[in-house]
Amino acid sequence: MTESTLRSHLEKVPVKVFSDRDEGSAFVAREIASLIKEKNKLNKTTVLGLATGSSPLLLYKELIRIHKEEGLSFKNVISFNLDEYYPMDHEDVNSYHRFMQENFFSHVDILPENVHIPDGILSREQIEGYCRDYDNKIKSLGGLDIQILGIGRSGHIGFNEPGSQAGDETRLVHLDEVTIEDAARDFGGKENVPRSAITMGVKSIMQAERVYLMAWGQGKAEVVKAAVEGPVTAELPASFLQNHPDALFVVDPAAGAQLSRIETPWLTGDCEWNDTMRKKALIWLSKQTGKPILKLTEADYKEWGLKSLLQTGEKAYDLNIEIHNMLQQTITGWPGGKPGSDDKTRPERSEPFPKRVIVFSPHPDDDVISMGGTFIRLAEQGHDVHVAYQTSGNIAVFDDDAYRYLDFMRGLSRQMSLCETDIEKFYNEITGYLKENPGNGNSHPSVLAIKGQIRKGEAIAASRFSGVKEENIHFLDLPFYETGSVEKSPVSQADIDIIVDLLRKVKPHQIYAAGDLQDPHGTHAVCLHAIFDALKVIREEEWAKDCWVWLYRGAWQEWDIEDVEMAVPISPDELKKKRMAIFKHQSQKDEPVFPGTDSREFWERAEDRNRETAQLYDSLGLTEYEAIEAFRRYKF
Structure with a gap:
């Protein structure tokens, strides 16, 4: 069997792996733009099937750029969106009507009458006829020229959940539990997620001339492999695309990581x-x-x-x-380097000692969750350890915690005979707002300020417990994060300048940063790229030439063993101490606001991952340890 034959046998639908989601999104945008330009010249209509969610966001951003900078007109474009939650008001913050307006339609010249999005405000009696009309409109236009898809962890395309059939048309569906879990962060909890949706059917998707399925991040790797290399099955609706004559999966390296040609290329002959x-x-x-x-x-x-x-x-x-x-040689008990030692076979250089170290933490607890053992050891071994909390983490605090701290503040003022007038006024204003707006505290700036202070106090307590001097604790409060909602602003020069200023102030020999890009909210990735942009600014400065950057994981994922360049063993006692540092973050204990799809508490996830890494080293024939924290070096 030749290499090309073997690869086509393993990958039953074509896959292009791009260096990152920006490059992949730009590719799809160029394909769409090229078709629209071609049809515009012929005065023909282009019919697009569009998706929502995080996967196509950069695609829409690039299409907007092409429209504004290259004059691409959407006046001859007719669009049909895949789906909408049901019931769902058009102006709801989670409505796909609103999503499309804010992220695409309002920025281009598409005609409003040419936009079609399933209607989430219909009565149930209207839905069947509406869905039939939706399909008939697509058919009357000759079908979709291009369909854009994302893919859910359940393998859904649109909201065609497991069990959907190839002949299914537009209809009302019940959402899979996995889909509800993934949507929970946007709705402020699973209990608020609609249980139904109106979705374009597999049949309409499969009748499109071309289909581009976009998938980004490690969280999509398993389902991408199954859809591309596994059998066609109704339990994984994306697998139906294996039968499409012109479908293409567009993925980044993380989403394509489990494809055989990437994970086990020796089995493909490549x-x-x-x-x-x-x-x-x-x-x-x-x-x-x-x-x-x-x-x-x-x-x-x-x-x-x-x-x-x-x-x-x-x-x-x-x-x-x-x-x-x-x-x-990746294993070391001296993450800052062992002074006076021959470091040829050690991951870190021995000199200088002690080192100035900055641990960047995207949220106020990622430092101790992901590298708490190493964090504590660096301080114990005499290094000048700084910690920089990049965001306030204020939206990840329950309103009830803010209420509790307000009670504490008022009680303390009364006990200490402090001036009560302003405090009482503030207390009444905020508690009144929380009572009138249950579950919506983040809409009030003073509530966000209280929540930010809660997380700041917890971070100081955890850092102090870990041995960091209070003057070495830095709260950067990067502006991109301060929106009061899950959706954040783009990183700006102001964010980068804040990081650059800290780097120049400390002049570290070591930097630790979160490479845990599986964070479902995307904050880790944004914070990491902000650091990378800051490093580009200072890279030629003399002190920076002797600065090493180590990337940690642990809150949401762990490095694969082949990628680990420094493995720091953690003893049983050290693991307990790490746990106690994590416990200082009381607002994230038991049940955090944004738990993701993992039901374990953060300390449990961290310990399990650290133990699993140690067990894997042990199974490979290395020394047996209680736990290991793993790092990969980034060379800038």
Whole structure:
């Protein structure tokens, strides 16, 4: 079987992997723009099927740019959106009518009468006829020229949930539990998410001339692989696209990470054997055989499809030792470098010592959740540790907590015989607002200020417990975050300047930043890219040439072992101390406002991931530890 045949057999629908979502979105935008321009010249109508959610946001941004800067006209475009929650008022903050207006339609010259979005305010008696008319309108125009799709974790396209059939047309559907969980953050909790939606059917999607399915981030990797390489099944509606004559999956490296040609390229016959790939292959082989790396045999290589690795001229015995040593050399109990030691085989340099260190934390608890053991150890080993909280995290506090702190403030003022007039007035104003607007406290700036102060106090307590000097605790309050809602503003120069100022003030030898891009709210990714932009500004300054950047994960995901460049063992006692630091964040304890899809508390997630990393090192034949925090170096 040739390489191309094998790949086409594994990937039953074409997939393009782009360097990031910006590049992928720009590609799809160019495809759409090209078709519209071609049809505009012929005075023909372009019929587009459009999607909502985070996946197409950058696509719409690029189409708006092309419209404004290159003169692309949408006057001959007719659009049909995939879906809408039911019931849903058009002006509701979560309405797809509002989403499309704010993110696309109001910025281009599309005619209002050419816009079609399922109507969430119909009576139930009207829905069946409405849906039939929706499909008939599409058919009367000759069908969709291009359909844009995202993909849900359940494998849904539009709101065609598991169990949908290839012949299904536009209809009212019940939402899958996974879909409801994913929508919970936008609605302020699962209990507020509509249980139904009106969705274009699989049949209309499959009748489109071209289909582009866009998927970004590691959270989509598993479902992308299943839809592309697995069987066609109603339990995974996106898999129906395998039967479409012109469908394309457009993904970033994280969403495509589990595709066979990326995850196990040696099985597709498309593998360049560099150090990273050899390490990845032997870790995979160790997992498949259940053997430590040093016990792998030549027969194991051949049986599991790694014969091509042996054909590079190396013997199994030598390869095993080489990769085992690579992994061994990532382990260190000195994350800031061990003074006076030979550091040729250590992940961090020994000098200078002590180092100035900045730990950037996107939210006020990511530092201790994701790298609390390392954070504590850096301070204990004598380094000058700074922590920089990039955002206030104020929207992630329940209104009831704000109420509780107001009670505390009023009670303390009375007990201490402080001036009560202003405090009493403030107390009555805010509690009155909270009573009249249940669950909507974030709309009031004073409530947000209280919540921000709650998180600030918790962060100070956790940092103090971890051994950080109070003067080394920095609250950056980056402006992009301060919208009072889940939707944030774009990062601006003001955000970058704040980070640059801190870097120039501290002149760190080490930076730790969150590379945990699976954060469902996107704040981690935004904060990381803001740091990267700041590093571009200072990269030529003399102190920056001796600054190393380490990326941590842990709150939402963990590094794959082959990507780990520094592994810091955590003892049982240190793990308990890390847990106590996390507990200082009381507003996030038990049940945080934004828990994501993982029902475990943050401390449980962190400990489980740290233990899993240690167990994996152990299974590969390395020293057995209680837990390990993992890091990857970023070279700027």
